[in-house]
Amino acid sequence: xxxxxxxxxxxxxxxxxxxxxxxxxxxxxxxxxxxxxxxxxxxxxxxxxxxxxxxxxxxxxxxxxxxxxxxxxxxxxxxxxxxxxxxxxxxxxxxxxxxxxxxxxxxxxxxxxxxxxxxxxxxxxxxxxxxxxxxxxxxxxxxxxxxxxxxxxxxxxxxxxxxxxxxxxxxxxxxxxxxxxxxxxxxxxxxxxxxxxxxxxxxxxxxxxxxxxxxx
Numbered sequence: 235x236x237x238x239x240x241x242x243x244x245x246x247x248x249x250x251x252x253x254x255x256x257x258x259x260x261x262x263x264x265x266x267x268x269x270x271x272x273x274x275x276x277x278x279x280x281x282x283x284x285x286x287x288x289x290x291x292x293x294x295x296x297x298x299x300x301x302x303x304x305x306x307x308x309x310x311x312x313x314x315x316x317x318x319x320x321x322x323x324x325x326x327x328x329x330x331x332x333x334x335x336x337x338x339x340x341x342x343x344x345x346x347x348x349x350x351x352x353x354x355x356x357x358x359x360x361x362x363x364x365x366x367x368x369x370x371x372x373x374x375x376x377x378x379x380x381x382x383x384x385x386x387x388x389x390x391x392x393x394x395x396x397x398x399x400x401x402x403x404x405x406x407x408x409x410x411x412x413x414x415x416x417x418x419x420x421x422x423x424x425x426x427x428x429x430x431x432x433x434x435x436x437x438x439x440x441x442x443x444x445x446x447x448x449x450x
Contacts, residue, residue, distance in 0.1 A: 263300050266345050273298055351377065
């Protein structure tokens with residue numbers, strides 16, 4: 235069975251099942267590409283969800299509640315710029331809230347074009363195996379303002395026949411923007427696909443100077 239075939243046997247949105255209850259928290263800061271749901275555990279940022287309007291955010295929170303085995307940590311509402319929230323850092327905040335507050339700060343700085351590299355603690359538990367290997371390689375070695383081809387990324391992880399599986403790994407990335415799957419493009423120069431939509435991908439690449447800024 236090929237890597238690509240193995241990947242299709244699992245729902246890419248659900249990822250591996252977890253049975254141990256874990257503390258976690260979430261918030262939805264507003265960004266230039268729309269609301270992003272950010273969720274963090276005591277280990278670090280665990281998920282980023284695009285287009286997190288009320289319905290999408292509610293579905294993502296329900297899914298994470300099942301996956302992480304616990305309701306999110308209830309905390310006071312975050313400050314301005316947050317359109318929905320499950321927590322915010324306070325003087326006695328748990329580690330998940332501290333990780334979440336730092337993620338919000340760095341994401342806002344990224345969109346303000348001040349942060350060029352995220353330095354967040356990441357919780358990789360929503361991805362495993364080949365997908366995790368590819369995403370770790372992407373996060374570590376494809377910096378701001380650059381792009382990489384699906385085939386090149388497959389070569390980098392020692393799986394030259396797995397370009398298609400790389401595309402599937404990008405589609406199931408639980409940490410987009412921070413783990414920059416928008417920087418993965420087709421080897422012939424095409425922009426490729428994107429789980430957040432091609433308009434969002436173009437906007438992120440334009441922010442980083444890879445594509446020209448849209449005129450409207």
